[in-house]
Amino acid sequence: MAKPDGKTDSTDKDTKQNILDATVDLIREEGFRCITLRSIAARAETNLALVNYYYGSKEKLFGDAVKQLMATFDDAFKVLEDTSLPPKERLKLFFKRYIVNLGRYPGMARQMLDQRHHIMGSHDEYAKYSKLMRIERILDALGEITGEQDRDKLMMMNMQIYGAIVFPVIMVSSLPKEREDLQQIFRLAPLEEQIDGLFELYFHKYH
Numbered sequence: 001m002a003k004p005d006g007k008t009d010s011t012d013k014d015t016k017q018n019i020l021d022a023t024v025d026l027i028r029e030e031g032f033r034c035i036t037l038r039s040i041a042a043r044a045e046t047n048l049a050l051v052n053y054y055y056g057s058k059e060k061l062f063g064d065a066v067k068q069l070m071a072t073f074d075d076a077f078k079v080l081e082d083t084s085l086p087p088k089e090r091l092k093l094f095f096k097r098y099i100v101n102l103g104r105y106p107g108m109a110r111q112m113l114d115q116r117h118h119i120m121g122s123h124d125e126y127a128k129y130s131k132l133m134r135i136e137r138i139l140d141a142l143g144e145i146t147g148e149q150d151r152d153k154l155m156m157m158n159m160q161i162y163g164a165i166v167f168p169v170i171m172v173s174s175l176p177k178e179r180e181d182l183q184q185i186f187r188l189a190p191l192e193e194q195i196d197g198l199f200e201l202y203f204h205k206y207h
Helices: 009-030 037-044 048-055 058-070 074-081 087-103 108-114 116-120 123-132 135-146 151-173 180-185 191-202
Strands: none
Touching (some): 009 058, 037 048, 037 058, 074 135, 087 135, 087 151, 135 151
């Protein structure tokens, strides 16, 4: 299948990466809501037909952009590799850094949820996502804390904790900025206080 601009395949990889890099830059600057395929094409200095050729849809392009952005969260993910820290402290520090990083990219948490059908619907995509998110490391830490060995139960714990920490961030970030009344009602406690309180409740029987 010929490309819309008639260029040779030798430039495929560079052009596709330029489009992805342009998308990531726009997400960092403007968040997800303000970005269009046309604005991405303009930033990448290419045409709209090529954006559609390489990615097919805005959803697919945003999904790849989220993965590239997540790869920049090394300061959070590296904590999970530090076995010199007690497992509970590893998880606390991971989630604190993870949420701080999410806050740098408006709408990323929502976009990650929007991509769940794509990730969960493909074994290969889930394997990539699991490796990227260091899920096995998280499950290992949960196993150390609780003594649980059943991976399905550990995954359930992971989903519960992740949801309890990330969902409030998504909810608050979705509130209209002009609605100060809602902003006051749903005002979150400081991040460290939220996570410490959750862990105290969730793991109280494992002291």
